[in-house]
Amino acid sequence: MSLVNSSVEGVLEPILERYLRNPHHLMQILRETQERLGFIPKWAVDYISEALALARTQIQSVIEFYAFFYDSPCGKYRILFSDNVTDRMQGNTALLARMLSRLGLSQGQVSGDGLVSIDTTSCTGMCDQGPALLVNNHAIPRLSSQRVDAICTLIKNQTPLEQWPSAFFSVEDNIRRKDVLLSAELTNGQALQRAIELGPQGMLAEMKTSNFRGRGGAGFTTGVKWEACRNAPGETRYVVCNADEGEPGTFKDRVLLNSYAELLFEGMSIAGFVIGASKGLLYLRAEYRYMLEKLQATLEARRKAQLLGKNILGQKGFDFDIEIHMGAGAYVCGEETALIESLEGKPGRPRIRPPFPATHGYLGQPTVVNNVETLAKATLIAQNGGAWYKGLGTKLSTGTKLLSISGDCDAPGIYEYPFGVRISKILEDCGARNAMAVQVGGAAGTCLARHEFGRKIAFEDVSTSGALMVFGNNRDMFEVARNFTHFFKHESCGFCTPCRVGTTLLCNLLDKIADGKATSYEMNELSRLHQLLKTSSHCGLGQTAWRPVYDTMQKFRPSYDRRLQQKDFEPAFAMDAALAPAREIMERDDADAHLGNEL
Amino acid sequence: MLSPQEPPKRKLRVATTSLSGCFGCHMSFLDMDEHLLELVELVEFDRSPITDVKHCSAACDIGIVEGGVCNSENVHVLREFRKSCRTLIALGACAVNGGLPTLRNGLDVREVLREVYFEMPGVVSNTIPNDIELPLLLDKVHPINEVVRIDYFVPGCPPSGDAIFKFLADLIAGRTPRLDYPQMRFD
Numbered sequence: 001m002s003l004v005n006s007s008v009e010g011v012l013e014p015i016l017e018r019y020l021r022n023p024h025h026l027m028q029i030l031r032e033t034q035e036r037l038g039f040i041p042k043w044a045v046d047y048i049s050e051a052l053a054l055a056r057t058q059i060q061s062v063i064e065f066y067a068f069f070y071d072s073p074c075g076k077y078r079i080l081f082s083d084n085v086t087d088r089m090q091g092n093t094a095l096l097a098r099m100l101s102r103l104g105l106s107q108g109q110v111s112g113d114g115l116v117s118i119d120t121t122s123c124t125g126m127c128d129q130g131p132a133l134l135v136n137n138h139a140i141p142r143l144s145s146q147r148v149d150a151i152c153t154l155i156k157n158q159t160p161l162e163q164w165p166s167a168f169f170s171v172e173d174n175i176r177r178k179d180v181l182l183s184a185e186l187t188n189g190q191a192l193q194r195a196i197e198l199g200p201q202g203m204l205a206e207m208k209t210s211n212f213r214g215r216g217g218a219g220f221t222t223g224v225k226w227e228a229c230r231n232a233p234g235e236t237r238y239v240v241c242n243a244d245e246g247e248p249g250t251f252k253d254r255v256l257l258n259s260y261a262e263l264l265f266e267g268m269s270i271a272g273f274v275i276g277a278s279k280g281l282l283y284l285r286a287e288y289r290y291m292l293e294k295l296q297a298t299l300e301a302r303r304k305a306q307l308l309g310k311n312i313l314g315q316k317g318f319d320f321d322i323e324i325h326m327g328a329g330a331y332v333c334g335e336e337t338a339l340i341e342s343l344e345g346k347p348g349r350p351r352i353r354p355p356f357p358a359t360h361g362y363l364g365q366p367t368v369v370n371n372v373e374t375l376a377k378a379t380l381i382a383q384n385g386g387a388w389y390k391g392l393g394t395k396l397s398t399g400t401k402l403l404s405i406s407g408d409c410d411a412p413g414i415y416e417y418p419f420g421v422r423i424s425k426i427l428e429d430c431g432a433r434n435a436m437a438v439q440v441g442g443a444a445g446t447c448l449a450r451h452e453f454g455r456k457i458a459f460e461d462v463s464t465s466g467a468l469m470v471f472g473n474n475r476d477m478f479e480v481a482r483n484f485t486h487f488f489k490h491e492s493c494g495f496c497t498p499c500r501v502g503t504t505l506l507c508n509l510l511d512k513i514a515d516g517k518a519t520s521y522e523m524n525e526l527s528r529l530h531q532l533l534k535t536s537s538h539c540g541l542g543q544t545a546w547r548p549v550y551d552t553m554q555k556f557r558p559s560y561d562r563r564l565q566q567k568d569f570e571p572a573f574a575m576d577a578a579l580a581p582a583r584e585i586m587e588r589d590d591a592d593a594h595l596g597n598e599l
Numbered sequence: 600m601l602s603p604q605e606p607p608k609r610k611l612r613v614a615t616t617s618l619s620g621c622f623g624c625h626m627s628f629l630d631m632d633e634h635l636l637e638l639v640e641l642v643e644f645d646r647s648p649i650t651d652v653k654h655c656s657a658a659c660d661i662g663i664v665e666g667g668v669c670n671s672e673n674v675h676v677l678r679e680f681r682k683s684c685r686t687l688i689a690l691g692a693c694a695v696n697g698g699l700p701t702l703r704n705g706l707d708v709r710e711v712l713r714e715v716y717f718e719m720p721g722v723v724s725n726t727i728p729n730d731i732e733l734p735l736l737l738d739k740v741h742p743i744n745e746v747v748r749i750d751y752f753v754p755g756c757p758p759s760g761d762a763i764f765k766f767l768a769d770l771i772a773g774r775t776p777r778l779d780y781p782q783m784r785f786d
Contacts, residue, residue, distance in 0.1 A: 521748050568748060569747060569748035571745060571746050571747075572741065572744075572745035572746075573739075573741065573745060575674065575746075578737040578738045578739065579671060579735045579736075579737060579738075580738070581707065581708045581709050581738050582708055582709075582712075582735040582736045582737070582738070583735060584709065585708075585709040585712055585713070585727055586712075586727055586728075586729040586733075586735065587729055588729055588731070588735065590731055592671070592731060592734075592735075593671075593735050595671055595674055599678050599681060599682055599747065
């Protein structure tokens with residue numbers, strides 16, 4: 001008991017103090033507790049429950065909701081292989097098997113000595129340099145057999161993570177094409193100074209002149225959102241940056257956070273200035289944990305330079321500061337209301353909209369939620385003016401778009417193009433010579449076949465949050481859709497039945513097709529389910545989870561058909577094998593104790 | 600010439616059965632009260648607990664199945680229905696999803712049998728019945744659409760008499776069956 005008490009004091013008190021015993025910081029308290037202890041033990045839950053005056057069940061529900069919180073020991077080294085379709089194409093399956101056999105483990109199992117566990121996780125945003133894994137939430141890209149073997153040795157020798165070769169953890173930016181954003185050369189504070197000179201209304205006018213639309217996917221006009229928030233009644237206001245870049249195949253925000261964080265933080269400050277907020281929150285996905293210290297150092301430097309804090313740049317009454325909030329492995333938190341729930345220390349379940357965050361957001365106050373790229377570009381608009389920005393791109397989609405390109409091409413990485421660029425041009429630039437299909441906008445996006453490569457990236461044509469995965473001639477588009485669908489099943493938050501059950505049913509049907517046990521009946525069921533998910537899911541996750549299946553069924557139908565049995569129907573399970581346990585215990589083996597598979 | 604008002608030339612043959620269910624859906628069927636009189640003008644019952652006919656005749660028009668599939672006999676009955684009936688309907692939660700009997704799906708069926716026949720208070724026999732006439736349990740309980748092709752699903756535990764009547768009336772008249780919100784409310 002005294003041992004437990006001293007651990008409680010030693011471990012939890014400093015963390016609780018740092019977060020001022022504020023229940024809204026529950027996720028950060030749990031994350032730091034886990035970083036110290038490897039998992040979140042029951043006694044820690046009890047202690048935190050007492051300290052924050054939260055019910056144990058509330059804390060438990062948060063731990064259970066997020067994939068990266070653990071309530072039981074999961075190995076001193078916790079290895080998670082990224083399992084996006086691009087990782088699969090780069091050979092992660094063989095590397096996972098290699099590591100499992102080297103360490104004598106099976107997937108999901110913790111080694112007997114509690115040293116290591118190995119499993120898979122959703123896309124970690126390293127598609128341009130995969131296959132990738134996370135070790136204790138730190139990313140290791142560019143895996144090869146040699147690298148896997150070296151990691152096994154480090155684990156067996158119990159080398160502390162800090163002493164692993166730093167080359168393992170180096171993540172490349174892979175910027176391949178720069179346009180106005182990526183080639184911007186701004187002095188820190190320059191754009192913010194200009195926004196202050198314009199005044200909040202003036203800056204807002206520039207945003208509206210630019211006709212700039214949000215880059216997170218939905219494409220809402222940013223100036224209108226800011227104005228709605230500015231005009232909404234409230235005690236205080238917040239700026240939230242959505243850096244929960246979980247859409248498979250997307251990694252542009254990773255590069256912006258790594259090399260253009262000043263632009264982002266300046267954009268957040270400008271947004272804060274316009275709407276009258278004094279606090280900004282950056283919601284950083286858990287997979288990008290490795291950037292936390294660097295980002296915090298950038299914030300600290302900006303505070304020193306009077307770009308954050310009180311009376312910014314000498315402007316009396318302009319107080320603004322930014323906090324970083326780490327996620328814990330939940331794709332659904334990319335949805336803005338789920339993200340706000342998560343910021344408040346709760347499970348990330350999407351809220352019912354309206355009301356929209358612009359009027360009722362973080363802690364019920366007017367809140368602007370913008371994507372990383374959106375906020376970074378707001379800095380450019382402050383600097384160069386709305387009219388300048390409006391001249392770029394197309395009439396309905398002004399400016400440029402960052403694309404994260406991965407898959408079957410010579411030069412995967414980040415490409416910045418003015419809106420209106422054709423898919424064929426992009427494929428030529430990235431060296432994708434034998435592309436059969438392009439998945440634009442991630443798993444929830446659009447699958448384009450070759451006859452559509454003349455289409456343009458723009459809100460009015462092919463809209464995207466920034467992912468572009470290329471599939472060459474030899475790829476199996478059925479397997480691509482199956483990978484994405486399993487991703488949605490895993491990430492469904494479970495709140496609404498159509499999505500929770502629907503994504504599982506989709507997976508069951510696809511798995512049955514993959515096993516060669518399906519008939520045209522399953523194809524009809526897939527069509528029926530797609531309607532149901534689309535029309536009755538609570539949030540965007542369920543409303544789009546059918547898309548990869550639907551698109552590939554339309555455009556790559558033979559990849560389904562060649563797996564189908566030419567029969568009316570085939571049962572979902574092996575009939576005779578299902579009687580085996582009963583045969584065993586009833587000691588029967590007569591004809592009636594067996595079942596054929598035929599009607 | 601056919602007129603749209605012309606009634607069906609012959610009565611449709613309807614077969615019903617309860618597999619791994621509680622007969623609640625059949626009770627609800629009877630609960631359609633005076634609609635039963637309208638129904639018997641349009642249909643005649645084939646294999647059904649109502650008639651006690653033991654097997655389906657070769658050409659039934661409509662088969663109505665209550666309950667999920669928990670043992671080999673359920674499989675045989677369901678297959679007979681599929682073979683004999685032009686249109687097969689899953690009636691109620693257990694047929695549609697497996698329902699309450701699927702609560703055993705998380706357990707090993709051998710453990711379930713041991714528990715029931717050895718461990719339960721008051722059990723004296725200490726053998727698991729293994730008469731050749733007894734159907735064997737499947738390792739898991741399944742919704743019926745995992746064993747045969749099903750044409751329609753009517754949710755509810757049980758679906759109300761009104762819902763069942765509305766559904767059948769639509770089907771018999773050649774309208775795509777549709778249950779409106781009041782018939783789909785279960786609270």
